[in-house]
Amino acid sequence: MQGSGIRDQGSGPPTPRRRPRPRIDRRNGILKTILVALLALPSLPLHAQTQSVATSRCGPFRQVGNFASSKILECSGLAVSRKNPGVLWVHNDSGGEARLFAVTEDGRLRGIFPLAHADSVDWEDMALGPCRNPNEDCLYVGDIGDNFRERPQIQVYRTREPAVPLGGAPVRATLVGTERFECGYPDGPHDAETLFVDPATGTPYIVTKEPEGSGGGVYRFPGGLDSGRVATLEKVSTLPGRSSLTGGDITRDGSLILLRDYFSAYAYVRPERGEIPEAFATQAGRIPLPWEEQGEALGLSSSGDRVYTASEGRNGPIHRAECTHRVPRGTTARSSAPDRNGFE
Numbered sequence: 001m002q003g004s005g006i007r008d009q010g011s012g013p014p015t016p017r018r019r020p021r022p023r024i025d026r027r028n029g030i031l032k033t034i035l036v037a038l039l040a041l042p043s044l045p046l047h048a049q050t051q052s053v054a055t056s057r058c059g060p061f062r063q064v065g066n067f068a069s070s071k072i073l074e075c076s077g078l079a080v081s082r083k084n085p086g087v088l089w090v091h092n093d094s095g096g097e098a099r100l101f102a103v104t105e106d107g108r109l110r111g112i113f114p115l116a117h118a119d120s121v122d123w124e125d126m127a128l129g130p131c132r133n134p135n136e137d138c139l140y141v142g143d144i145g146d147n148f149r150e151r152p153q154i155q156v157y158r159t160r161e162p163a164v165p166l167g168g169a170p171v172r173a174t175l176v177g178t179e180r181f182e183c184g185y186p187d188g189p190h191d192a193e194t195l196f197v198d199p200a201t202g203t204p205y206i207v208t209k210e211p212e213g214s215g216g217g218v219y220r221f222p223g224g225l226d227s228g229r230v231a232t233l234e235k236v237s238t239l240p241g242r243s244s245l246t247g248g249d250i251t252r253d254g255s256l257i258l259l260r261d262y263f264s265a266y267a268y269v270r271p272e273r274g275e276i277p278e279a280f281a282t283q284a285g286r287i288p289l290p291w292e293e294q295g296e297a298l299g300l301s302s303s304g305d306r307v308y309t310a311s312e313g314r315n316g317p318i319h320r321a322e323c324t325h326r327v328p329r330g331t332t333a334r335s336s337a338p339d340r341n342g343f344e
Helices: 029-039
Strands: 055-058 060-065 077-079 089-091 098-106 109-114 124-130 139-142 154-160 179-184 191-197 205-207 216-221 230-232 233-241 249-251 258-262 264-269 285-288 295-300 305-310 317-326
Touching: 029 285, 055 264, 055 285, 077 139, 077 249, 077 305, 089 124, 089 295, 098 191, 124 249, 139 191, 258 295
Parallel strands: 077 124, 077 295, 124 191, 179 230, 191 249, 249 295
Antiparallel strands: 055 317, 060 317, 077 089, 089 098, 098 109, 124 139, 139 154, 154 179, 191 205, 205 216, 216 233, 249 258, 258 264, 264 285, 295 305, 305 317
16 A cells, blocks of 8 residues: 555554553562573474474574663564664554664664554564565564454555664654555454564465463465455464464575564474475474563574564563574475374
8 A cells, every 4th residue: 555654543443452461470589490490401402203304503692782762662573674784673562653663783773664554453573575576575564463362354564674774863754655464364363473474475474372271373374465355364283382472583595483482482494395384393492582571572684593582661672692503405394193293
């Protein structure tokens, strides 16, 4: 859609009630002791249940900055810029303007970019992927949160990644030409906080956040994106034991997918010549994450050699770790039996 401003928030449908997010009581000494012990563990290698398929190591994490702008209060999504070296894209959680922030790795604000004709009901994650022109990079934003599981439709926005000046005062520029893609689940509303985009096809993937004890579902847009219709998402996998995923990303070559919850990240390797859903049929490697009060955001550099995480809250911290990944040729997924790999 073309335009030069942001839709009046009062003109859209009523904003669903938003359940307060559970906060971790940092006064609980037992919990803190357990978390410190977990974070002290070395990164674990990826391996299949029956064969070694890859090795992925990230760490140690170190804090590289804090969000300096008072406008960034609830960082929920993060993407590592491809067009602007040293720039991270972030956005707030629900309830604010439909806008993106460009910051340096140490958290200094470089720009505020409202999305033209976009709403912000419950933005939860963002990603980079190809534009309609596959030679250009676009930013994708997922308005996919639904704590009460009552939204019949959710939205994904796509807009061309702009240039960000690293010098001078922060800029403010509306991102015109933003496209809006409506979608719904085939099995009723879900809450979700994770979005990533197939780097080859531009297909958005959404991973749901489910009640404790349930596995998150992996859904994708069927076929090409069409802003003129409401798409019914296709379920392609279930992730047993992964009920509280809050963010994720994929490398530019599509070989590695990283998903996170509040304490750990999980690395899934895409089998050679395999499709993205097949990555979730492999055994994930666990990567302990740094302590963050309400850590939800995660972003990978294009090659996957760096991973960034961020937390909600004023002056929230930004963490970074160096990563190494080895994916042997001929990597194959485990058996596709439903009771072993989570496919439905």
